[in-house]
Amino acid sequence: MQTKKRLPTSRRQPEPKPWDDWRWQFRNRRRTADEIAETLDLGRKERLALGEVVKTYRSAATPYYFSLMDAGDPLDPIRRQCVPDTREITSEGGVEDPLEERAHSPVPGLVHRFRDRCLVVVTNRCAVYCRHCNRKRLWHEREKTLTPHELTAMAGYIEKRPAIREVILSGGDPLTLSDGRLEGILARLQAIEHVEVLRIGSRMPVVLPMRITERLCGILRRYRPLWFLTQFNHPREITTEAAAACGRLLEAGIPVLNQSVLLKGINDDFRIMRQLLYGLERICVKPYYLFQCEPVKGADHFRVDIWDGMRMMEKLWKTTSGLCLPRYVADMPGTQGKVPLQPVSFL
Numbered sequence: 001m002q003t004k005k006r007l008p009t010s011r012r013q014p015e016p017k018p019w020d021d022w023r024w025q026f027r028n029r030r031r032t033a034d035e036i037a038e039t040l041d042l043g044r045k046e047r048l049a050l051g052e053v054v055k056t057y058r059s060a061a062t063p064y065y066f067s068l069m070d071a072g073d074p075l076d077p078i079r080r081q082c083v084p085d086t087r088e089i090t091s092e093g094g095v096e097d098p099l100e101e102r103a104h105s106p107v108p109g110l111v112h113r114f115r116d117r118c119l120v121v122v123t124n125r126c127a128v129y130c131r132h133c134n135r136k137r138l139w140h141e142r143e144k145t146l147t148p149h150e151l152t153a154m155a156g157y158i159e160k161r162p163a164i165r166e167v168i169l170s171g172g173d174p175l176t177l178s179d180g181r182l183e184g185i186l187a188r189l190q191a192i193e194h195v196e197v198l199r200i201g202s203r204m205p206v207v208l209p210m211r212i213t214e215r216l217c218g219i220l221r222r223y224r225p226l227w228f229l230t231q232f233n234h235p236r237e238i239t240t241e242a243a244a245a246c247g248r249l250l251e252a253g254i255p256v257l258n259q260s261v262l263l264k265g266i267n268d269d270f271r272i273m274r275q276l277l278y279g280l281e282r283i284c285v286k287p288y289y290l291f292q293c294e295p296v297k298g299a300d301h302f303r304v305d306i307w308d309g310m311r312m313m314e315k316l317w318k319t320t321s322g323l324c325l326p327r328y329v330a331d332m333p334g335t336q337g338k339v340p341l342q343p344v345s346f347l
């Protein structure tokens with residue numbers, strides 16, 4: 001992917017570490033409080049506090065994603081997205097399952113909230129555990145992936161419902177599965193006659209762009225129409241490596257859309273958000289949604305007031321081309337789809 005602007009590049013570690021090997025990156029995720037504290041050079045007190053959070057909400061971040069942060073700045077936007085914060089366990093706000101997904105799960109791992117589409121949670125494992133994740137409740141269980149028996153049950157449910165035309169592979173991050181496992185799931189779902197479109201929701205282009213290999217793209221290509229939804233939240237995440245990963249997907253004929261989450265102190269500033277949207281446009285990733293952060297237990301401190309969000313959108317709307325503009329929406333239980341949040345002057 002060529003862009004006129006110079007993109008930042010991750011701070012590669014010296015050889016012989018196989019920096020570009022996604023499995024190496026995955027195996028070497030910083031997971032424990034000690035590993036994180038060592039990388040960030042934290043003192044004993046902070047290390048203990050981190051340890052307390054990790055007991056409730058697990059943690060992991062790839063060496064690649066860690067390398068994007070300014071480790072000395074506690075307010076760094078990359079650091080805040082992946083390093084545990086004591087507010088996760090001290091804040092009273094939020095609920096475990098704000099979208100009531102459990103109540104809409106007729107078969108374990110399958111969420112069916114809307115008539116024409118359903119969500120298949122293929123794993124609760126991620127390369128990076130984003131501190132603002134709306135499925136933090138899944139982290140209480142050990143890391144696991146879909147069993148063949150569970151896949152059969154899900155496929156059986158979908159087969160009996162001809163109204164389901166779109167299946168979304170989600171998680172966790174589906175791309176933590178091996179190519180072979182992933183292809184098996186895609187093939188099983190695509191074989192269902194009325195399933196017309198597949199979608200994959202994955203943060204890999206952002207947190208582990210090496211995972212988007214030519215081989216993986218070759219597999220995904222075979223299951224088109226397939227849409228790829230990712231989540232860039234800050235312009236500093238758009239690196240040379242991330243742009244190249246998105247470029248490989250696009251060259252394989254897979255459209256790439258972005259779904260950011262509006263996060264306090266990370267991207268709730270008009271200029272930062274505009275930089276992010278411009279950056280996405282330059283790498284040909286369409287800004288699709290900007291989600292209002294849901295009232296999730298353990299992530300309440302990321303929430304931005306809806307009115308502030310709408311004011312920011314109004315400014316963006318007045319100063320940015322339509323191609324760059326995402327729809328600012330809230331996902332709410334009991335609604336027939338995402339609820340658009342727009343200032344009166346939009347109407």
Ligand code: SF4
Nearest residue numbers: 126129130133172203
């Ligand atoms: S990659 Fe997605 S599912 Fe995983 S922690 Fe981040 S937001 Fe949640």
